[in-house]
Amino acid sequence: MSFLRALRRVHPLIRANFSNSRVTSRWISSTPDLHNPEAAAAAVPEPEFRPRTPVGGARIEIQNPDDSVEVFVDGYPVKLPKGMTVMQACELAGVDIPRFCYHSRLSIAGNCRMCLVEVEKSPKPVASCAMPVAPGMKIKTDTPIAKKAREGVMEFLLMNHPLDCPICDQGGECDLQDQSMVFGSDRGRFTEMKRSVVDKNLGPLVKTVMTRCIQCTRCVRFASEVAGVQDLGMLGRGSGEEIGTYVEKLMTSELSGNVIDICPVGALTSKPFAFKARNWELKGTESIDVTDAVGSNIRIDSRGPEVMRILPRLNEDINEEWISDKTRFCYDGLKRQRLNDPMIRDHDGKFKPVTWRDALAIVAEVAHGVNPDEIVGIAGQLSDAESMIALKDFLNRMGSNNVMCEGNGLNPQADIRSSFLLNSNIAGLENADLFLIVGSQPRVEAPLVNARIQKTVRATQAKVAYIGPPANFNYDHEHIGTGPQTLLDIAEGRHPFCSAILSAKKPAIIVGAGLFGRKDKDAIVAAVETISKLGGVTRPGWNGLNYLLLNAAQASALDLGLVSSPDVIRSAKFVYLMGADDANLDDLPKDAFVLYQGHHGDRGVYRANVIFPSSAFSEKEGTYENTEGCAQWTIPAVPTVGDSRDDWKIVRALSEVAGVRLPYDSLMAVRARLSRVAPNLLNVDARERSTISEELRPEFKQKLSMAPFGAAVENFYMTDSITRSSKIMAQCSSTLLKK
Incomplete structure (x- = not known):
């Protein structure tokens, strides 16, 4: 290599040709005059052409x-x-x-x-x-x-680019570095003072060093075309040209972190990741995001036992190459408020660590001392399919059928998969020419689904109508109502919006899963299905009736039959909380025994009598089904914390101590059990459509309540135990959310 570097100093053309990775050794042997194009062209041999792979x-x-x-x-x-x-x-x-x-x-x-x-x-x-x-x-x-x-x-x-590559966080993965090595010169002729630009404050997530900016305007176009916000623009002309905000403000988009990926230089970098690590120090692990029901494909970069950053992974059918800010920056919550050891609450109300043997023995003894009908299991919103089937099998062997999942509401209907999935698929939403959003705010519930809608509206001028509380959308829409009365008017053909549905070629209805918790949920679903039938929303080759789930565990739980009603909490004497931090335990009897199994000391811990520490999604291999019915796997990126174990292993150990041993000892055996209950969960990266006919749908005679719809997500940055433990998400919550 030292000999080739010496050759680069002999003649400018040799230097330029050697820097191009596509040239051959025949180019290096020629030394034509660079300032004579005709002589240079004559000296360069004609390349051999053959079919190339695109x-x-x-x-x-x-x-x-x-x-x-x-x-x-x-x-x-x-x-x-x-x-x-x-x-x-x-x-x-x-x-x-x-x-x-x-x-x-x-x-x-x-x-x-x-x-x-x-x-x-x-x-x-x-x-x-x-x-x-x-x-x-x-x-x-x-x-x-x-x-x-x-x-x-x-x-x-x-x-005008500063010579600060040694301290730039983009170093090692910078397009400007890579291309200057191939196409640049070994010297510059500019001897004047370099210009400098004042840095902009875009918020707690994106760090700006605007002197490095080369005015490519990628961030400006991303903000207006993908994120749907007009926060960034080009200011000035000539040497005074710079990227900035027209009026000094923060970047408030839920997708703002993606400007870090698309910036080809170090002008926009991650503020939480600043000066933490170099990219060649990190180990990348391909996994799945579980902070919402979209199932975005991600890459977890770790160094030793610590997750250092999370980046998007290309998947055209789900998240393209974007991820939400919550997905990208919640990783610091994985190391805060973690549960390390099994603990029991003593007579003073304080927790003390114990061994796994003692903790399992105490729980098994209590479980055998209550009536089987008084045993209730609740799976949390971050639970994987393997842990939920293990929990269901364990409680069934204990004689209880009271197993449910957070977010699925009252008396969930799991017999027909099309009644709880995004049937158009996430990518299929781009084919719709009209959207009716019922009780959902996709911008905070599923930012990547909202980005698809925004992309469709921008490309085809699709019409969007919204029924629900006032919300801030980043595309043109018509707010036609706030509650079920508007839905009823459309179903009965009295609303002006009926003509728009009838004239649409591919209409799409998106129903928010936040409505599942309403007592008149069945009546709302019946009204929506009436609109779907009369408006031709469901037809051969197009199923535009969609349900947008909130949590990563909801679709798998419904496929596995975790459909018990939350009303059983009132008579429960033994409650198994498997990562369930948002379950409503207000009606739980005071003398009930609560077992909390989770990875963070979140809300569920305050009511627990015994704590089992479990692994987070970044530390285990698990199956998750997203809102469109696509099963995907998480891969362990870092080792487990303390004495924690995978959820299904804890349930398996407890079943043996309790005398009702589950018949599987490995992850493959658990998945074999999954294949008998829900075979679609083993078809990874595949979507199995529901083929149930409309005639088999049950009839609902529930009365429709006129109470207006509410917001399912109050704080986008804090929705689960991981994000609530994140310092970065707390900064976003206090800085970016309007009070």
Whole structure:
């Protein structure tokens, strides 16, 4: 390597060619005059062309040959649809074009000019991201002119960029670093004072060092096009141009943290992660988010026993490449207020640590001393499918059928899967041309689902109607009512919105799971299904009747049959809380024995008599089903804390001490049991649609209450035991939420 570095100093062209990773050794052996393009072109041999694999494996299917054009990339013929850009043609030919401002999910800006290529008969290099292809166009990406143009652009970008890479959190994963190594020069000609820009305060999540900004405007376009907020913009002109807020304010979007990922330099970085670690020190583990029911694909970066950060993972069907701020920044809650050892409450009301043997023996003795009908089990909103089936089997063997899950409300209906799933699928919402949102606020309940709706409204001008309490949406919508009366008027054809549903080609109704807790839930569902039937919301090839769940455990719990009514709490004498912190225990008898099994000292601990410490989602392998019915797995990223154990292992050990031993000793055996109860939970990354006909739906004769709908999520940043233990989420709650 030292010999090659010495060669780079011999001649500028050798330096430039060696810095390009796509050139061969034949290029290094030539030393033409860089300032004589004709001599340089003659000295460079013609490359050999062969079919290449498109970058990222992307392939374009052309439906109509008449709508396609053929272009030549470095002599290689490429067919692609009309209207596509030169950069996309190069990608299909397997040629990677450098870029800073271009992003596949954002509109084209064309302002960084790093993607310059040479096009035959064009007087100067063109920006490939903004130039549409034309029939017979001959594109050259490796000519000395294109290389010299990119080197000049890189020189201008580095002209005012500070030399602070050693202290920049983007170091090691910076696009500017990578591309300057390949396309940049080894020296600069700018000797004047570098400009500086005042940093902006965007809130407790995003750190700004605006002197590093190269004005690619990715963050501006993301804020307006994906997040749906007009918080960022371009101010000034020329050398005074900078990114900022028109009026000094914080960035209040639930997706604001994604600007950290799309920023190609170190101008926008994670404020909680600042100066904590370098990316090469971290171990990445692919897992699933459990803070809501979307099931976003994430990567957990850890160092030793500590989770250092959480990043998004690409999944086009669920979260694309975005995650919510709660998903990204709640990781510090995984190390605070953790339960380390089994504990029992003594006569003074204080907890003292004990061994697992003693704790299990005490619980087993109490469980055998109560009537089986007085035993109740409640699964928390972060419970995985394996732990819920173990809890259900254990209580069934103890003689009790009183097993439920938080958030599923009164008398949940689990026989028909389409009655509690997002039947259109998350990605399928983009096909809808009308939305009726009933009692749900997707912006705080499921930000990634809300982003799909916002994307559809922006692309197709789809109409959105909303029934519920006043809420802040980030797209145009019509607030047509606050309660069931509006729903009843639409069902009976008296509301003006009926004509909009009838004229829509693919209408979609989204019912919030917050309505499941109402006593007239069955009547609301009957009214919604009446609207669906009369408005053609459900038809062959399109099922637009959707239920948006709130918690990660709800769909799995309904598939597994955890459908007991919360009313059984009133007569319970033994309550098994498996991570259940939001269960209403006000009606619980004072002499009832409460076992709390969880990973955080949250609300459920205050009523507990015995505590079993369990593993968090980042420390165990578990199955979670998201709101559209897609089963996914979490993978352990860090070791367990203290003497905690996986939930299903604790239930299995308790069953043996209690004399009702469960018939599985491994995770595979538990999943074999899952396959007999709910086979769809083993079809990972697959969605099993419900095929039950409308005639089999039960008839509800419940009376509809006229009480207005309420908000299911009061505080977006604090919804479960992990987020409530997070210092970062507490800062967001106090800073970003309007009082």
